[in-house]
Amino acid sequence: MLGKTAGGLYWMFRSLERAENTARLLEAGFRIALTRSSDAESEWKSIIVTSAAQMAYEARYDGYDGARVVNFLLRDTENPSSVLSVIKSARDNARLVRTALTTEVWSAVNETWMTLTALLKEPVTQTELPAILASIRQQSALVRGALHGTMLRNDMFDFCRLGTFIERIDSTARIIDVKYYSLLPAASFVGSRMDNVQWETILRSVSAHRSFRWAVDDDYTAAAIASFLILDGRMPRSLSFGMSKIVDNLGYLAADYGTRMPCHDMAEKLLVRLKDRDINAIFEEGLHEFIGSVIEDNANLGQQIEQDYRFNS
Amino acid sequence: MTEKKCHFDEMRLTDGVRSPYAAYDTWFANQDNARLSTKSEEAEAFFRRTGITFNVYGQADAEERLIPFDLVPRILSAREWTKLSKGIEQRVRAINAFLYDIYNRQEILRAGVIPKELIAQNDAFLPQMMGFAPPGNVYTHIVGTDIVRTGEDEFYVLEDNARTPSGVSYMLENRETMLQMFPELFSQIKVQPVSDYPKSLRRSLAACAPASCEGRPCVGVLTPGIYNSAYFEHSFLADQMGVELVEGHDLRVRDGRIAMRTTRGYRNIDVLYRRVDDEFLDPLTFNPQSMLGVPGIMDVYRAGNITIANAPGTGVADDKAIYSYVPDIVQFYTGEKAILKNVETYRCSEPDMLRYVLDNLADLVVKEVHGSGGYGMLVGPAASKKEIAAFTDKLKANPGNYIAQPTLSLSTVPIFTEKGLAPRHVDLRPFALMSPDRIDITPGGLTRVALTEGSLVVNSSQGGGTKDTWILED
Numbered sequence: 043m044l045g046k047t048a049g050g051l052y053w054m055f056r057s058l059e060r061a062e063n064t065a066r067l068l069e070a071g072f073r074i075a076l077t078r079s080s081d082a083e084s085e086w087k088s089i090i091v092t093s094a095a096q097m098a099y100e101a102r103y104d105g106y107d108g109a110r111v112v113n114f115l116l117r118d119t120e121n122p123s124s125v126l127s128v129i130k131s132a133r134d135n136a137r138l139v140r141t142a143l144t145t146e147v148w149s150a151v152n153e154t155w156m157t158l159t160a161l162l163k164e165p166v167t168q169t170e171l172p173a174i175l176a177s178i179r180q181q182s183a184l185v186r187g188a189l190h191g192t193m194l195r196n197d198m199f200d201f202c203r204l205g206t207f208i209e210r211i212d213s214t215a216r217i218i219d220v221k222y223y224s225l226l227p228a229a230s231f232v233g234s235r236m237d238n239v240q241w242e243t244i245l246r247s248v249s250a251h252r253s254f255r256w257a258v259d260d261d262y263t264a265a266a267i268a269s270f271l272i273l274d275g276r277m278p279r280s281l282s283f284g285m286s287k288i289v290d291n292l293g294y295l296a297a298d299y300g301t302r303m304p305c306h307d308m309a310e311k312l313l314v315r316l317k318d319r320d321i322n323a324i325f326e327e328g329l330h331e332f333i334g335s336v337i338e339d340n341a342n343l344g345q346q347i348e349q350d351y352r353f354n355s
Numbered sequence: 356m357t358e359k360k361c362h363f364d365e366m367r368l369t370d371g372v373r374s375p376y377a378a379y380d381t382w383f384a385n386q387d388n389a390r391l392s393t394k395s396e397e398a399e400a401f402f403r404r405t406g407i408t409f410n411v412y413g414q415a416d417a418e419e420r421l422i423p424f425d426l427v428p429r430i431l432s433a434r435e436w437t438k439l440s441k442g443i444e445q446r447v448r449a450i451n452a453f454l455y456d457i458y459n460r461q462e463i464l465r466a467g468v469i470p471k472e473l474i475a476q477n478d479a480f481l482p483q484m485m486g487f488a489p490p491g492n493v494y495t496h497i498v499g500t501d502i503v504r505t506g507e508d509e510f511y512v513l514e515d516n517a518r519t520p521s522g523v524s525y526m527l528e529n530r531e532t533m534l535q536m537f538p539e540l541f542s543q544i545k546v547q548p549v550s551d552y553p554k555s556l557r558r559s560l561a562a563c564a565p566a567s568c569e570g571r572p573c574v575g576v577l578t579p580g581i582y583n584s585a586y587f588e589h590s591f592l593a594d595q596m597g598v599e600l601v602e603g604h605d606l607r608v609r610d611g612r613i614a615m616r617t618t619r620g621y622r623n624i625d626v627l628y629r630r631v632d633d634e635f636l637d638p639l640t641f642n643p644q645s646m647l648g649v650p651g652i653m654d655v656y657r658a659g660n661i662t663i664a665n666a667p668g669t670g671v672a673d674d675k676a677i678y679s680y681v682p683d684i685v686q687f688y689t690g691e692k693a694i695l696k697n698v699e700t701y702r703c704s705e706p707d708m709l710r711y712v713l714d715n716l717a718d719l720v721v722k723e724v725h726g727s728g729g730y731g732m733l734v735g736p737a738a739s740k741k742e743i744a745a746f747t748d749k750l751k752a753n754p755g756n757y758i759a760q761p762t763l764s765l766s767t768v769p770i771f772t773e774k775g776l777a778p779r780h781v782d783l784r785p786f787a788l789m790s791p792d793r794i795d796i797t798p799g800g801l802t803r804v805a806l807t808e809g810s811l812v813v814n815s816s817q818g819g820g821t822k823d824t825w826i827l828e829d
Contacts, residue, residue, distance in 0.1 A: 043618050044599055044601065046602070046604075140590035140591075140600075141594040141599070141600045153404050156403065156404070301619075
């Protein structure tokens with residue numbers, strides 16, 4: 043496969059994953075804004091911070107008004123991370139790698155782009171927001187379904203999955219980091235019981251509030267939730283789950299090509315740090331520091347993959 | 356442009372339905388207009404969703420457009436097709452022989468059949484190709500011949516597109532769409548399939564692999580990129596053939612071969628079906644500003660280590676001044692009379708003809724010798740006095756740049772409208788594939804249709820549409 047094609051597949055799925063994560067994040071923010079109006083402004087801000095868009099946002103607006111945040115994250119074409127921007131980018135990449143996609147995957151991406159472009163044509167009102175967010179998640183699931191149902195399990199599939207999980211790990215890690223800090227009044231509160239509703243929003247950001255209740259027989263404590271989001275290998279948006287998928291997909295590539303690359307070692311090292319650990323040990327190390335290093339290592343891993351498989355040169 | 360002459364209608368004559376359309380007509384009579392309208396909308400949604408679009412240059416906000424699709428097929432009998440395909444094969448063979456000759460011994464010039472200036476002053480003539488024979492002596496790997504009809508047995512070749520003819524993806528997708536929308540029609544009427552085209556293309560290209568190729572030839576499609584107007588077609592063809600779609604920056608010269616950058620390192624390519632014009636193919640040989648091509652590819656080519664399809668310099672056979680000589684070219688190389696007729700063509704470079712053209716502009720179509728896509732032409736019968744006067748000046752200033760042809764009374768085929776069937780002018784572009792051992796012509800081709808009543812302009816860039824083209828089984 044061409045290096046360019048591998049890069050196109052990888053970035054196509056990173057973009058799709060980003061659109062979905064942004065929708066989930068907004069969903070959580072919206073719920074909080076509805077349930078606790080007094081604190082809405084800071085919650086909207088934490089959403090912008092989580093999506094790594096603070097600088098771009100503040101360069102354009104003063105104050106974190108809900109409608110502005112929503113439109114900035116959903117449809118502002120000057121925000122390269124807005125849903126509209128990343129869907130466009132996913133579709134451009136899909137066009138670039140059209141020959142590597144099944145008709146079903148291509149049609150799903152193209153339809154997603156058409157549907158969301160139409161939905162996001164006008165500023166989004168509060169009334170429409172839930173339906174639009176649902177539609178973004180649904181479209182994203184459609185593409186994923188087409189990928190799983192129709193693509194050959196070869197290197198092309200692996201690069202799609204690598205893009206998905208590099209992006210998802212980045213997003214989940216940011217959610218844990220920012221939310222955790224914005225919700226904790228002081229570091230000394232680590233491990234103490236927090237307001238249930240607040241914690242639930244963290245889970246909701248990654249669509250895990252129900253699974254948490256099923257999977258973890260515990261209260262909404264910081265330790266239980268952090269453990270679930272970082273270490274639980276059953277939870278499809280946890281850091282440990284994502285990294286083990288990356289290791290798997292890189293492993294298939296290594297077997298397929300008969301060559302191990304530097305990215306394989308990096309991924310395995312990262313996985314060790316995310317698996318079979320005790321959450322208290324991570325808290326002792328410092329959650330923020332830990333998460334910060336995961337975000338950085340994950341980004342480096344992404345770059346190493348690009349280099350090892352010649353995406354650009 | 357409009358005209359009020361009487362046209363040959365391919366479906367219905369005054370005394371009834373023509374035989375190729377008999378079965379279709381019976382089927383159509385039992386259809387409900389509302390249902391067909393719905394089908395028409397379904398077809399559009401299908402094209403949108405699958406991304407069968409083309410890009411329009413210089414139009415902000417409309418970067419991708421659909422070519423309108425009409426659901427009434429254009430139908431030709433096996434007998435009509437046999438004559439057409441024989442005529443096309445003869446032309447393709449002659450044009451290929453002509454290219455070989457022009458770049459080698461130039462016997463046709465010595466024999467005085469074609470004036471030397473026509474080659475010497477031709478921008479598409481590449482001196483770099485002199486004394487070189489491409490693998491298998493094939494220059495015209497893919498040809499799309501534009502054909503119009505004026506009567507029962509009157510077919511004319513309008514152009515021989517021997518450079519990089521596009522539209523084959525529409526031929527294939529139009530059929531696919533018809534199969535999905537009206538499966539019952541295909542069980543009632545036996546239509547020759549077109550779906551083999553990608554396989555034939557791959558086989559044909561692979562058969563032209565250079566001598567240095569070992570094992571199964573590696574074929575690639577070279578595209579200028581996603582902003583090119585025909586990008587959909589490029590990716591479609593690569594996909595259907597199961598070969599890589601590459602851009603210039605994916606390729607480089609390595610050990611005297613052309614290699615593409617893959618996830619496992621560099622891999623050699625043997626045959627490149629390029630959809631990049633000559634001028635942009637190699638910045639070291641042609642336009643140094645070009646980012647689309649591959650630096651050094653012409654050296655690799657001349658060393659016999661890659662096949663480029665179509666061969667660089669093929670365009671010399673393609674311009675409208677050479678066109679007027681094609682019947683002579685056919686005669687010269689095959690010893691046969693051309694099966695398909697040319698449209699009578701006045702070469703403005705010749706003073707007598709120029710005079711005639713200037714005196715009769717209101718009745719003629721004037722085209723630029725190197726023009727394409729319906730740009731830069733004058734359609735006399737539809738032009739205002741002011742436009743004719745302006746074109747007169749252009750013609751006088753640079754007569755060699757133009758040819759003129761009488762306006763033909765093009766045949767019509769009905770299209771579906773909300774009020775029922777309505778006749779519209781059509782042309783036809785069948786596709787021929789040439790390899791060292793044979794020429795394959797897919798039964799059918801792309802029928803382009805002028806959607807405006809009375810209009811003769813069928814180009815997609817000028818608002819034309821397309822139809823599925825049926826060649827009936829014998």
